[in-house]
Amino acid sequence: MGTTASHLPKDLLSEYQELTFLTKQEILLAHKRFTELLTKDEKDHQNTRVPMDRILTLPELKSNPFRKRICHVFSTSEHKDGSLTFEDFLDLLSAFSDSATLEIKSHYAFRIFDFDDDGTLDGGDLEKLVNCLTGETDDTRLTPEEMRQLISNILEESDIDKDGTVNLSEFQHVISRSPDFVSSFKIVL
Amino acid sequence: MALRRAAWQAQQMQVPVVSSRESWKRNKAKTLHKLKDEIRGFIYIFALWRKTLQKIGGNFGGGVQSFFLFLRFLVVLNFVSFLLIAGLVLTPSIVFRSVATGIVNSSVPEQCMEYDPNPQDLVMFYNYFLDLLSGTGFMEYSYMFYGYYNNTMVVNENFSYNISLAYLFTAVFYFIFCLICIIARMGTAARVAVATGGSAVGNYSMIVFTSWDYGCLGDRATKLKQKNIHYRLQVDLEEERIKKRAAALTLRQKILLYSLRVGMALIAFGLIIAAFYCIFLATVFSQANSNQEGILGLIFQYLPSMVITAGNFVVPLLCDQIALIEQYSPSTTVIIALLRAVFLRLVSLGVLLFTLWSQITCNGNTSSTECTPCQYNHKEYPCWETRIGQEMYKLTLFDFLINIAVLVLVEIPRRIVVDNWSCKLAQWVGRQEFVVSSNVLGLVYGQTVVWTGALFCPLLPLINTVKFVILFYCKKITLFYNCRPALKTFRSTTSAFFFLVVLMFGWGLATVVMVYALAVIHPSMGCGPFRFFLNMWEIVPTSFYNLSATTQEFLFFIGSQAFSIPLCVLFCVLMCYFVAFASVYGNSVSLLRAQLKLEGRDKQFLVKQFEEVRRRLQIPGDIADD
Numbered sequence: 078m079g080t081t082a083s084h085l086p087k088d089l090l091s092e093y094q095e096l097t098f099l100t101k102q103e104i105l106l107a108h109k110r111f112t113e114l115l116t117k118d119e120k121d122h123q124n125t126r127v128p129m130d131r132i133l134t135l136p137e138l139k140s141n142p143f144r145k146r147i148c149h150v151f152s153t154s155e156h157k158d159g160s161l162t163f164e165d166f167l168d169l170l171s172a173f174s175d176s177a178t179l180e181i182k183s184h185y186a187f188r189i190f191d192f193d194d195d196g197t198l199d200g201g202d203l204e205k206l207v208n209c210l211t212g213e214t215d216d217t218r219l220t221p222e223e224m225r226q227l228i229s230n231i232l233e234e235s236d237i238d239k240d241g242t243v244n245l246s247e248f249q250h251v252i253s254r255s256p257d258f259v260s261s262f263k264i265v266l
Numbered sequence: 267m268a269l270r271r272a273a274w275q276a277q278q279m280q281v282p283v284v285s286s287r288e289s290w291k292r293n294k295a296k297t298l299h300k301l302k303d304e305i306r307g308f309i310y311i312f313a314l315w316r317k318t319l320q321k322i323g324g325n326f327g328g329g330v331q332s333f334f335l336f337l338r339f340l341v342v343l344n345f346v347s348f349l350l351i352a353g354l355v356l357t358p359s360i361v362f363r364s365v366a367t368g369i370v371n372s373s374v375p376e377q378c379m380e381y382d383p384n385p386q387d388l389v390m391f392y393n394y395f396l397d398l399l400s401g402t403g404f405m406e407y408s409y410m411f412y413g414y415y416n417n418t419m420v421v422n423e424n425f426s427y428n429i430s431l432a433y434l435f436t437a438v439f440y441f442i443f444c445l446i447c448i449i450a451r452m453g454t455a456a457r458v459a460v461a462t463g464g465s466a467v468g469n470y471s472m473i474v475f476t477s478w479d480y481g482c483l484g485d486r487a488t489k490l491k492q493k494n495i496h497y498r499l500q501v502d503l504e505e506e507r508i509k510k511r512a513a514a515l516t517l518r519q520k521i522l523l524y525s526l527r528v529g530m531a532l533i534a535f536g537l538i539i540a541a542f543y544c545i546f547l548a549t550v551f552s553q554a555n556s557n558q559e560g561i562l563g564l565i566f567q568y569l570p571s572m573v574i575t576a577g578n579f580v581v582p583l584l585c586d587q588i589a590l591i592e593q594y595s596p597s598t599t600v601i602i603a604l605l606r607a608v609f610l611r612l613v614s615l616g617v618l619l620f621t622l623w624s625q626i627t628c629n630g631n632t633s634s635t636e637c638t639p640c641q642y643n644h645k646e647y648p649c650w651e652t653r654i655g656q657e658m659y660k661l662t663l664f665d666f667l668i669n670i671a672v673l674v675l676v677e678i679p680r681r682i683v684v685d686n687w688s689c690k691l692a693q694w695v696g697r698q699e700f701v702v703s704s705n706v707l708g709l710v711y712g713q714t715v716v717w718t719g720a721l722f723c724p725l726l727p728l729i730n731t732v733k734f735v736i737l738f739y740c741k742k743i744t745l746f747y748n749c750r751p752a753l754k755t756f757r758s759t760t761s762a763f764f765f766l767v768v769l770m771f772g773w774g775l776a777t778v779v780m781v782y783a784l785a786v787i788h789p790s791m792g793c794g795p796f797r798f799f800l801n802m803w804e805i806v807p808t809s810f811y812n813l814s815a816t817t818q819e820f821l822f823f824i825g826s827q828a829f830s831i832p833l834c835v836l837f838c839v840l841m842c843y844f845v846a847f848a849s850v851y852g853n854s855v856s857l858l859r860a861q862l863k864l865e866g867r868d869k870q871f872l873v874k875q876f877e878e879v880r881r882r883l884q885i886p887g888d889i890a891d892d
Contacts, residue, residue, distance in 0.1 A: 096270050140488040141480065153267075164267040173480060175303060176296070186475070203474070210478060211499065212492040219496070223503050227470055230506070235471040237859060238866020246862060248475065255476040264480050 097171035098181075106266050107170050110135065111163050129159035132166075137264050142209040143189055150188045173264035182262045183252040187245050197242035203228050314338055318742060323494055326700065326745065329600075332762045333702045334738070340713055341734045343447055347440055347720075348727040354436045355724055356409060358427055362420050378640035381413070381648040381792030396560075399663060400567055401656035401723075410659075412722045413652035413793035430795035430805050434784070437721045441777055444717070448766055448773065455763040473498055501596075508595045523593065530588045537584055538610050541577040545614045548573040549621035570621075571664040574614050578711070582607045582704050601764055603703045608768045611711045612775050615661075619718065619779060622657065626650045627787060641788040649793040651722045651783075658719025658726065665712055666733045673740050681748040700749045705741065706765050709734075714772030718779050 085108050093104050112120060114132065119125045129148045138144045148159035151169040161169070171177060172185045190198055192205045204224060211217050219227065235243050235251050252258050315338060323331035397403030407414055417430045477495055482488050515523065552569040585606050589599050624630070626647050628637040636643045647653050677698060684692050716730045784803050789796035796802045810818065823829055 092271070096267065096274055136483060140483070140485045142488065142492070143478070143480075168267050176299075190475070207474060207499075210474065210492065211496040212489065217492060217496055219499065219503075223500070226503055226506070227474075227499060230470045231474060234469065237862050238870070240866065240870065243471075244866075246865075250859075250862065251471045251475055255472055258476045261476065261479045261481070 093167060097167055098174045098176040099167065099171050103170065103174065103266070104167065107167060108163070110266055111166050124162055124164075126154060126160045126162050127166075129161075132159075132161055137266060142213075146189045146192065150185060170264065170266070173262065175263065175265070179253065179259055180249070182259060183249045184245070186252070186258075186262060187248045190248075197244050198248065199242040200228050200232075203231055203243075314342070315738070321490070322742070322745065325490070325493070326749075329702055329761065330700055330745065332765070333705055334741070335762070336706060336765045337709060337734060337738055337741070339451060340709060341731055341738070343444060344713075344716070344727045344731040344734065347444065348725075348731060350440060350443065351436055351720075351724050351727060355415075355429070355433050358432060359409065359415055359418075359429055362418050362427065362429065363416070375639045378644050378791040380644075381790070396564055399660070400564065401659045406652060406656070410723060410725050411652040411655045412724075412795075413649040413790070415724075415795045417795040417797055428805075428809060431809050433724075433795050434802060434805060437780065440720060441717070441773070441780060445773060448769055452763060452766045452770075455766065470499070470502065473502070505595050505597065512593075512595075527592050530592050534585050534588055534606055537581050538606070538613075541581050541610060542614060542617055545570065545573050545577060545617050546621065549618050553621065553625050568660065568664060570618050571661055574611075574618070574661075575664070575668055577614060578607070578611055578707075581610055582707075586701075597761065600703050600761055604706065604764060604768060607704065607707045608710060608771060611707055612714060612771055615711070615714060615718070616775060618657070622654060623782075623787075626653075640791055642790070644790075644792075647790075649790045650787075651790060651794055654783075655719055655722030655726075658715050659723055659729070661715045662712060662719075662726065662729060662733065665708070665715070666737070669708070669737060670740065673744055677744050677748045698749050700745055702761075706768070710765075710768050710772050713769065714776055717773060717776030720776075721780055721783060 085105065090101060090104060093099070094101055097104070099107070111127070114127050114134070115125060119127075129145070129152075132148055133139060133144050138147065141147070145159065147169065148161060149157070151165050151172075152159045152161055153165055154160045172181055187198070190202060190206050192202045193199075198206075207224065207227060208218060211219060218224075232241065232243070235247050237247050237250070238244075315334075319331060319334055319338070322334055393403060397405055401410065405411075409415075415429065415433060419428045419430070420426060473495070477498070479491060482491050549570045552566050555566045557563070558566055582603065585603060589603060592599075592602075594602060626642055628634045628643055631637065636645060642650055680698055684697050712730065712733070716726050719726045785801055787801065789799060789802055791797050796805060799805055799808075810821070813821075
């Protein structure tokens with residue numbers, strides 16, 4: 078099962094509609110944008126895997142500071158290189174779509190922020206996260222002292238079981254109090 | 267996706283458990299949700315100045331952005347109010363002016379009805395300019411002011427329109443409408459503050475986990491957003507550091523600080539009282555010498571405005587210096603500066619109005635010689651409502667001109683001097699910082715003046731809309747070209763709420779004026795739609811008795827105790843219900859948090875047990891290997 082040339086068969090389309098939160102138009106648009114990334118001979122193969130640097134040329138992802146983490150999270154590749162098939166790409170768009178639920182979004186947000194993939198957000202993850210948010214250049218980073226103060230404040234607020242890390246349920250507890258999370262965690266092609 | 271596919275295929279083989287009614291409900295909910303999102307997207311397109319506000323927020327922080335959001339809210343409020351007034355009062359007046367004539371009551375003394383706003387002598391060209399600035403001459407007898415409207419009443423077979431009644435009801439409804447808008451916006455601001463944990467110092471986890479907008483496209487937007495987040499984090503961390511420092515003071519230092527604060531508060535209070543006295547003297551002098559001609563007369567007319575503006579300029583400057591000694595945190599400093607200055611501004615306006623009142627009603631003594639025939643001073647003020655409208659118009663215009671003048675004559679030269687002249691004095695003065703509190707106060711003052719004058723000058727909301735729009739662009743220009751980014755900024759959530767609280771004070775003052783003018787003072791007999799009534803409100807009972815008998819009885823019933831007391835009781839019951847709901851939700855939130863904690867501990871316990879069991883199993887294994 079996969080995509081053939083530039084046309085999506087109808088049964089596959091309805092199957093994707095059932096399995097993701099995307100509408101028919103969104104799936105067709107995603108298919109169009111994905112096939113634009115393929116080279117000529119890749120288009121004939123089924124289930125081609127597009128390397129990460131080509132995915133990152135998409136304008137929606139190009140300037141996102143979390144772009145590499147997003148690719149890694151949604152990639153099903155064995156080499157853990159962040160390459161995406163079309164179905165991975167649909168999973169990505171589904172999680173970032175309008176109709177995805179808060180639980181799905183917070184689950185994926187947690188995995189994106191977990192830079193070392195150990196299942197919890199510890200101090201190192203939080204530091205990398207804050208650097209992504211403020212910008213990587215030297216004059217936009219927080220000073221080391223401010224960073225220390227910020228991380229200890231975050232852990233004090235959200236680490237309820239006091240194990241020094243933020244796990245998924247604690248993360249979801251913080252997210253649930255924000256009124257804007259669902260509308261800001263959105264990527265629309 | 268493969269896992270999900272397998273699960274879905276397995277699910278397809280099962281008999282659907284969900285009834286058709288459930289699925290219909292779910293589909294309905296989905297379409298409703300989509301509809302809401304679409305409406306929100308539609309309104310988002312029409313939001314005024316959205317890109318500009320985003321740019322301001324990114325470069326100067328949330329505090330400055332909240333000022334511009336407040337300005338945009340006032341522009342929309344004024345424009346909608348103008349549409350209201352235009353539709354209900356202005357257009358019928360224009361349409362019916364030629365159709366119907368006013369009713370004349372001849373039982374009124376002759377001298378009260380003398381009102382000649384168009385002087386017949388030769389008018390110099392520059393007089394037109396003076397008239398434009400002070401609302402006299404050609405502007406006085408026009409749709410601009412109260413005096414031009416007549417008490418026309420159009421009655422056809424199936425259509426009747428009473429302009430006087432419409433005028434009164436529009437004015438009252440305008441106030442209620444503004445109040446509802448302000449309270450609705452306060453509710454939104456309060457909800458955001460509560461939902462985000464609302465405390466004075468930031469909710470860091472919320473900012474770090476939820477503030478990134480994944481829809482940001484392009485390098486510039488991303489950099490702007492990153493700067494914004496950087497700012498917010500720095501502001502909150504700085505405030506926390508200040509709080510820690512304040513908490514770490516010794517007892518002796520604390521006593522010193524508090525006594526210093528009390529002393530400074532007394533000094534600020536004394537300054538404000540001195541400013542009031544100056545305004546009072548200026549207003550009395552201006553009213554005494556208001557008959558001078560030419561430029562000198564214009565200066566005397568504008569004297570109260572000039573003294574008010576000077577006071578509003580000097581006193582907050584001194585209060586700022588006082589605030590430096592008091593050492594509050596940045597957010598608290600802004601709020602205290604706001605409260606002090608609003609007190610100054612609004613009560614100075616009140617002093618002006620009080621002086622006008624004492625002149626019009628002969629100090630409240632309607633049986634003195636000047637006020638006897640008409641119950642107001644008909645020699646000085648043949649049409650006193652137009653006169654008050656003119657005062658408010660002058661205040662609005664003067665405020666606007668001063669803003670423009672300060673921009674052109676002070677701020678731009680300051681930047682040119684600082685940038686091109688590298689002497690020490692210029693560097694010490696430095697580029698200007700955008701001070702949010704004094705700018706917000708300017709807006710609140712302008713809006714209060716418009717509210718006070720709307721009853722007497724119906725076109726004032728329109729003038730104010732234009733003024734605020736021009737002001738938006740001027741302030742934006744000054745922000746981007748003349749100001750440097752603030753070294754310290756303050757949180758915008760609580761301050762947005764406070765701007766609205768301060769606006770409510772202004773609304774309260776204007777309401778007092780309106781109620782007093784409606785209910786107590788005798789309307790002018792020479793002009794206006796309420797000529798022959800004892801007070802403006804009297805038209806309502808008079809028209810009331812023209813309604814049909816059933817309507818009268820219905821309205822009497824609604825106003826009586828038999829209806830209003832059960833209504834109050836019902837509202838109390840509803841409020842108790844909501845309070846109970848809120849406390850139940852609060853309880854369940856804390857219960858769930860405790861449960862989360864316990865589960866974490868359970869998890870740790872189980873992990874420890876698991877390690878122990880593994881160790882115990884491994885040791886016999888190791889021995890066996892040996």
